[in-house]
Amino acid sequence: MLKKFGFQYWWPGESKFEIFVSAILTQQTSWKNVEKSIKLLKDNNLLKIEALSSIKLNKLENIIKSSGYYRQKAKKIKNICRSILKNYKSLDNLFNRDIQTLREILLNFNGIGRETADSIILYAAEKPIFVIDAYTKRIMYRVYNIDENIDYDLLRQYFEKELDTNLNLYKDIHAQFVALGKNYCKKNNPICDGCPLKNYCLYKKL
Ligand code: SF4
Known part of the structure; x- marks a missing residue:
């Protein structure tokens, strides 16, 4: 991304x-x-x-x-x-x-x-906490088949466990999810051609 x-x-x-x-x-x-x-x-x-x-x-x-x-x-x-x-x-x-x-x-x-x-x-406040939004849930559901209705804090804690605790990394990854959700992984009719995650995405392979 x-x-x-x-x-x-x-x-x-x-x-x-x-x-x-x-x-x-x-x-x-x-x-x-x-x-x-x-x-x-x-x-x-x-x-x-x-x-x-x-x-x-x-x-x-x-x-x-x-x-x-x-x-x-x-x-x-x-x-x-x-x-x-x-x-x-x-x-x-x-x-x-x-x-x-x-x-x-x-x-x-x-x-x-x-x-x-x-x-x-x-x-x-510029403190490292990972932000989850509807784009993040949708993309994680499509790429990894994670339950789209997963609890907010459960998904937040997953990212915080997997990533280095880094303010700019957290800031940018959330922004990347928004860019992907707006431009490619739209709610209806996702545009998979050209999506940077298409080689990893379970939804794309179905
Ligand atoms: S490949 Fe398609 S479904 Fe998968 S993340 Fe990209 S746009 Fe979304």
Whole structure:
């Protein structure tokens, strides 16, 4: 995959806070829609934890409308920002925790599930935890016939056991799965010709 797609330099974002916010915005929507919301937040000088913790909800809803589920997402982002400032004073202070503590804190926020929490830990806090998403599950199912409904943490722990614990490796492999899933291993009608995994893939051999 690396040979095919090159190093992915993920996650796009100019700051930890931008990555943090975009990890929430990208839930159930495409990255293009997230980019529009992030641009508007930047244009309005609002991409700061202090600004988003005190913003009027309807203003934030309007700004992030392109990201879908904007009412829930606006409430979620504002509440989480407020809680971080109240309990940890800053995002950096929160990110100073060890991986397990940080993960437990993130998972306790309303609206942050395991994929979002782990994306934040890996790409914003820059700590090595492997991120699983629907692309990863689909590709692992097709290539190795691993149960597509496998538990998130079971698959995460499998990668963490098999790979060297390396931040950039974890970052890039997740990004490679996304590139493969978007360009070749699509949900319907995968494009196996040209796929870099086709020689290893059980699905292709069926
Ligand atoms: S060979 Fe086809 S099914 Fe297998 S990983 Fe590639 S695109 Fe998916």
